[in-house]
Amino acid sequence: DAGVIQSPRHEVTEMGQEVTLRCKPISGHNSLFWYRQTMMRGLELLIYFNNNVPIDDSGMPEDRFSAKMPNASFSTLKIQPSEPRDSAVYFCASSLGQGGGSNQPQHFGDGTRLSIL
Amino acid sequence: SQQGEEDPQALSIQEGENATMNCSYKTSINNLQWYRQNSGRGLVHLILIRSNEREKHSGRLRVTLDTSKKSSSLLITASRAADTASYFCASGGSQGNLIFGKGTKLSVKP
Numbered sequence: 001d002a003g004v005i006q007s008p009r010h011e012v013t014e015m016g017q018e019v020t021l022r023c024k025p026i027s028g029h030n031s032l033f034w035y036r037q038t039m040m041r042g043l044e045l046l047i048y049f050n051n052n053v054p055i056d057d058s059g060m061p062e063d064r065f066s067a068k069m070p071n072a073s074f075s076t077l078k079i080q081p082s083e084p085r086d087s088a089v090y091f092c093a094s095s096l097g098q099g100g101g102s103n104q105p106q107h108f109g110d111g112t113r114l115s116i117l
Numbered sequence: 118s119q120q121g122e123e124d125p126q127a128l129s130i131q132e133g134e135n136a137t138m139n140c141s142y143k144t145s146i147n148n149l150q151w152y153r154q155n156s157g158r159g160l161v162h163l164i165l166i167r168s169n170e171r172e173k174h175s176g177r178l179r180v181t182l183d184t185s186k187k188s189s190s191l192l193i194t195a196s197r198a199a200d201t202a203s204y205f206c207a208s209g210g211s212q213g214n215l216i217f218g219k220g221t222k223l224s225v226k227p
Contacts, residue, residue: 042220048213106150110158
């Protein structure tokens with residue numbers, strides 16, 4: 001049974017470049033979450049979708065960040081332009097129902113480790 | 118910050134001992150979940166306890182929830198070296214998202 005698949009696993013790029021992170025949720029899951037994890041701030045929710053519609057994007061740091069979910073099996077998180085402070089591990093997770101409040105667990109991918117030089 | 122807090126931040130024990138981690142949260146919840154994260158990997162769901170439950174067991178895991186104190190604890194009995202990981206609590210509210218704590222780093226020495 002395939003879990004949440006993220007790509008790439010590692011990304012190293014120079015400041016100012018566009019970065020696109022990709023996520024394929026578990027088939028049948030209707031909620032998708034993007035998180036960022038750093039030592040200083042821990043795990044932060046950036047945005048989450050339910051049935052492909054963004055429900056809460058209040059965690060998106062600034063306009064440089066954007067996320068899309070064109071269909072139930074694919075989502076992207078884009079950073080343009082990237083900055084060194086964006087360096088972190090970015091996780092995608094999916095679940096049934098409407099997220100944490102629906103009493104359903106979230107299933108995480110193994111993350112993308114992003115380094116902006 | 119809306120984040121909860123885990124206590125302790127780090128815990129080192131010998132194999133066979135029990136490990137107890139505590140979690141406090143700030144808002145009203147529908148449920149509280151515990152996750153484990155091995156180094157370089159994503160989080161893995163361990164157990165979910167609903168707001169109307171006080172205790173739940175799953176194998177060697179025991180979770181308690183005290184909504185009056187806004188706190189939860191995770192007990193791992195008879196720990197093994199393979200239990201070495203970071204453990205996170207996450208509170209699930211009515212808005213649909215989970216709010217994660219900063220985690221407890223558990224080291225189990227063989």
